[in-house]
Amino acid sequence: MLINRRTLLRGSGAAAGVFVLGAPALLGQARQRVVIIGGGPGGATAAKYLAKDSEGKLDVVLVEPKKQFTTCFHSNLFLGDFKSFDEITHGYEKIAAQGVRMNHQMAGSIDRDKKEVVLADGLRLPYDRLVLSPGIDLKYDSVPGWSQQHEETMPHAWQAGDQTRLLKARLDAVPDGGTIVMIAPPNPYRCPPGPYERASMMAHVLKAKGRTKAKIVIIDPKETFSKQGLFQEGWEKYYPGMVEWLGPKVHDGLKSVDPKTNTVETGFETYKNAALVNVIPAQMAGKIARDAQLANQSGYCPIQPDSMKSTIDPNIYILGDACIAGEMPKSGFSANSQAKVAAMMIRGELLGARTFPARYANTCWSLIETGDVVKVGGAYEAKEGAIKASSTFVSKTGEDADLRKQNAQENTGWYAGIIADMFG
Amino acid sequence: MPRARIFKAGVCAAFFTCVAPAFAADDIALGEYLSATCVTCHQKSGKVTGGVPSITGWPAEQFIAVMEAYRKKERENEVMRALASGLSTDDIAALAVYFRTLGPGKK
Numbered sequence: 001m002l003i004n005r006r007t008l009l010r011g012s013g014a015a016a017g018v019f020v021l022g023a024p025a026l027l028g029q030a031r032q033r034v035v036i037i038g039g040g041p042g043g044a045t046a047a048k049y050l051a052k053d054s055e056g057k058l059d060v061v062l063v064e065p066k067k068q069f070t071t072c073f074h075s076n077l078f079l080g081d082f083k084s085f086d087e088i089t090h091g092y093e094k095i096a097a098q099g100v101r102m103n104h105q106m107a108g109s110i111d112r113d114k115k116e117v118v119l120a121d122g123l124r125l126p127y128d129r130l131v132l133s134p135g136i137d138l139k140y141d142s143v144p145g146w147s148q149q150h151e152e153t154m155p156h157a158w159q160a161g162d163q164t165r166l167l168k169a170r171l172d173a174v175p176d177g178g179t180i181v182m183i184a185p186p187n188p189y190r191c192p193p194g195p196y197e198r199a200s201m202m203a204h205v206l207k208a209k210g211r212t213k214a215k216i217v218i219i220d221p222k223e224t225f226s227k228q229g230l231f232q233e234g235w236e237k238y239y240p241g242m243v244e245w246l247g248p249k250v251h252d253g254l255k256s257v258d259p260k261t262n263t264v265e266t267g268f269e270t271y272k273n274a275a276l277v278n279v280i281p282a283q284m285a286g287k288i289a290r291d292a293q294l295a296n297q298s299g300y301c302p303i304q305p306d307s308m309k310s311t312i313d314p315n316i317y318i319l320g321d322a323c324i325a326g327e328m329p330k331s332g333f334s335a336n337s338q339a340k341v342a343a344m345m346i347r348g349e350l351l352g353a354r355t356f357p358a359r360y361a362n363t364c365w366s367l368i369e370t371g372d373v374v375k376v377g378g379a380y381e382a383k384e385g386a387i388k389a390s391s392t393f394v395s396k397t398g399e400d401a402d403l404r405k406q407n408a409q410e411n412t413g414w415y416a417g418i419i420a421d422m423f424g
Numbered sequence: 425m426p427r428a429r430i431f432k433a434g435v436c437a438a439f440f441t442c443v444a445p446a447f448a449a450d451d452i453a454l455g456e457y458l459s460a461t462c463v464t465c466h467q468k469s470g471k472v473t474g475g476v477p478s479i480t481g482w483p484a485e486q487f488i489a490v491m492e493a494y495r496k497k498e499r500e501n502e503v504m505r506a507l508a509s510g511l512s513t514d515d516i517a518a519l520a521v522y523f524r525t526l527g528p529g530k531k
């Protein structure tokens with residue numbers, strides 16, 4: 001939608017408001033440009049909200065190589081046969097219909113001095129503000145013996161798509177009595193309860209096939225993990241003897257993996273000829289953000305907690321898994337929430353729109369067994385230079401089955417909601 | 425699209441009140457911003473999926489009463505309690521007015 005004098009003078013309140021509040025003059029001037037890199041929960045949400053709320057006053061471009069986005073969230077439910085692959089895969093048509101210009105390729109680099117994004121095909125996209133939500137890159141060298149060339153043999157499935165389908169096929173082929181070894185990642189990584197929900201779904205599938213002598217061994221570099229008591233209670237209740245979690249004190253360190261023989265060696269034991277090895281390596285912000293010098297030594301990008309703006313470049317906002325969001329976990333819900341704050345702040349800067357203090361929210365539900373879902377979440381705000389929780393909650397062990405069922409229904413409702421919000 | 429027109433009218437009304445120094449209770453721009461958190465779960469279209477109810481088109485008093493009940497922890501649901509606890513009376517009023525403008529009356 002193009003703004004012209006008539007629509008402006010007809011005076012929809014929003015347009016008049018902008019005018020009176022002294023935003024840069026709109027008439028006779030090219031629209032200001034916002035380029036967004038990455039069409040996941042962070043980038044897709046930012047693109048949609050920027051286009052929708054600016055009512056055509058901004059030129060919004062979304063750069064994302066994929067035409068179809070498969071969500072990592074609920075990919076564990078796909079592994080567990082609770083959802084089909086199609087149900088977790090979504091197109092960008094409706095985002096485009098909001099007025100977002102889609103550009104389906106990789107962004108190769110960012111020229112911060114010229115304020116331009118250089119695309120894989122060489123095209124340069126100038127921007128007034130840049131939004132980065134490239135997600136994570138895997139640290140392929142963080143697991144001795146494993147590398148990118150082994151991701152087919154020992155899949156990670158920590159970026160959704162072909163890897164997810166591969167892991168599913170391999171899981172379905174695990175025989176009774178077979179051993180699955182999961183290498184869990186060190187902090188900080190995307191989706192803190194994700195590996196443990198995945199182990200639950202693996203056990204669910206094996207149990208449903210009657211393969212209860214199969215075993216899932218989790219080799220964890222962490223002393224403790226998200227919702228630990230809840231998961232361990234669930235594993236004992238539904239999958240007795242099937243899931244074994246080993247912290248560093250017990251396994252005494254991961255020595256190496258051998259993709260040729262599907263062997264995993266720890267200081268404590270060697271697992272030979274495993275039926276499946278799921279390596280979830282250490283992680284860092286996507287390459288494009290690191291190459292542009294927007295990350296610190298942690299491998300992730302520092303941001304201002306009240307706006308999601310990079311602390312390094314005031315023309316760039318960084319969302320989702322790639323950023324350091326204080327007490328907010330790296331989740332799709334968090335990325336979606338952060339995107340809305342960034343979109344508002346960008347409209348404030350470029351259009352003089354009203355802005356409000358940043359508010360963030362997150363909830364992560366985890367499915368342990370049919371109808372038994374646990375959750376953790378909270379509301380967050382900018383406090384003392386970081387994003388901090390203002391209120392949190394977490395499910396309790398020994399809880400009522402009805403409550404867990406309600407959680408399961410919330411989880412279903414949330415997925416439909418966030419998809420409608422981003423891709424609808 | 426009639427829904428859009430109602431909304432536009434709302435924005436105009438809010439514009440005149442929003443030049444006042446403090447946020448007015450029926451500040452629809454504030455309501456719209458705060459609503460962004462809600463619509464990650466509650467669908468803007470009013471569609472109900474799974475255990476997330478529709479919150480569009482409610483009479484404002486009823487909406488406010490329910491939100492106050494979550495805020496005071498009189499109503500169950502951890503998610504709603506956590507979110508409501510961070511909202512002021514004005515925030516809740518703004519949300520009520522905003523969600524009222526979406527969709528036909530529910531109850």
Ligand SMILES: Cc1cc2nc3c(=O)[nH]c(=O)nc-3n(C[C@H](O)[C@H](O)[C@H](O)COP(=O)(O)OP(=O)(O)OC[C@H]3O[C@@H](n4cnc5c(N)ncnc54)[C@H](O)[C@@H]3O)c2cc1C
Nearest residue numbers: 038040041042072073106107134135191320321331332333
């Ligand atoms: C198994 C699993 C379960 C999960 N479960 C949940 C859950 O239940 N709830 C929840 O909230 N979260 C969950 N998550 C986490 C969630 O998926 C991520 O936190 C979320 O996807 C992060 O969004 P993002 O926008 O930061 O990045 P991403 O979703 O990774 O999106 C980044 C996009 O950027 C694109 N991109 C990267 N580099 C470039 C470039 N140079 N140019 C152009 N495009 C580029 C990529 O193609 C990608 O599409 C789960 C994750 C996993 C792995």
